[in-house]
Amino acid sequence: MATTEKKVIIGKSELVELLATNGRNKKEAQEALNDVLAVITDALAKGNDVNIIGFGKFKVTHKPAYDGRNPANGETLKIAASNRVSFSVGASLKSAVNK
CATH class of the missing domain: 4.10.520.10 (IHF-like DNA-binding proteins)
Structure with missing residues (x-):
């Protein structure tokens, strides 16, 4: 019989929380995540x-x-x-x- 594990969904706010636990405050973590997502989005929008x-x-x-x-x-x-x-x-x- 297989055991089922609870799946945890990690969204943007959870990523910010996790980043904030690694030496950043929430504001810095939010800014860092937003910057990374913006760079990826801009590159893809340009076809890269x-x-x-x-x-x-x-x-x-x-x-x-x-x-x-x-x-x-x-x-x-x-x-x-x-x-x-x-x-x-x-x-x-x-x-x-x-x-």
Whole structure:
């Protein structure tokens, strides 16, 4: 019989709390996290990849327009082209998760 473990969801405020316990106050931790997220967001918005060695790679991919179907009534509809962000896990993170 398998045991089930409670999953803890870590959001932005929890990340700030964790950073604040490592020698920063909450304001400094919030600013640091916001700065990192802004740099990643800006780079991706410009079409650049963000590669954090060992952690992973954020990459923008283009999804062209396509025809979809409304499941409620079966009508065909156009789905607009869009850019999507994908993440590929790095070796160190993968190793840490699979211990």
